Amino acid sequence: MSKINVEGSEISIIAIDNRDYISLTDMVRNIENGSALIEKWLRNKNTIEFLGIWEEMYNTNFNSPEFEGIKNEAGFNRFILSVKQWVEKTNSIGIVARAGRYGGTYAHKDIAFEFASWVSPYFKLYLIKEFERLKEEEQKKLGWDIKRNLAKINYRIHTDAIKNKLVPDKLSKEKINFIYASEADILNVSLFGITAKEWRDENPDLKGNIRDYADISQLVCLSNLENLNAVFINEGMSQSERLEKLNSIAIEQMKILSESESIKKLK
Incomplete structure (x- = not known):
């Protein structure tokens, strides 16, 4: 595990199958009700489309039919989706939920940068800068x-x-x-x-x-x-x-x- 400091926030980075995954949980830790932002972002239709495209590019076991059903539901007021539900339904590898001491929601760097942009373009730029320095x-x-x-x-x-x-x-x-x-x-x-x-x-x-x-x-x-x-x-x-x-x-x-x-x- 590696850590970087972005504008006062210590953000963990782990390796999964030789790919870098950045903690979304750490990104929003200093924001009030920050954990709710992750699920709010995940329910966004544009987010769902982005995640689906990424998974189809890099994940041969991605459940595309299940993804299409989720995408069709996205945007409705009744639509609810957690990280755990997304992973279980689609066999996603781009986002993972970890338990334990270093637990939280981690996302592949491509997805993590997209989330950071949604939270704050300013934060995203500094995140990329510190990640590249690491x-x-x-x-x-x-x-x-x-x-x-x-x-x-x-x-x-x-x-x-x-x-x-x-x-x-x-x-x-x-x-x-x-x-x-x-x-x-x-x-x-x-x-x-x-x-x-x-x-x-x-x-x-x-x-x-x-x-x-x-x-x-x-x-x-x-x-x-x-x-x-x-x-x-x-x-x-x-x-x-x-x-x-x-x-x-x-x-x-x-x-x-x-x-x-x-x-x-x-x-």
């Missing part, structure tokens, strides 16, 4: 998660290559860790021009390590260098040869990445 943040987080997981995979490839090719048998744990650290520093020196210890000595007040303060371009390049170093290790290339080659590659890649429009957008 989606942008989710995309950024997704991109970061993908990059982080890719870095983990590349790190495993790199450390396995070290283990299989550079770590002799029956070494102490301390010496094995030294080999891993020295290999990590090959990448640090190739890209940043400095070892991890030198960076810590120069930045005693900063927490973490040099890679925690790298920018997007440097992290992408570092991920590439880990892969390449694993290949060079498996090929039997010496540490000095690898350092020189990786540094040359890092220089070329950083030139390209610094001019990349995609990287600029991530930044």
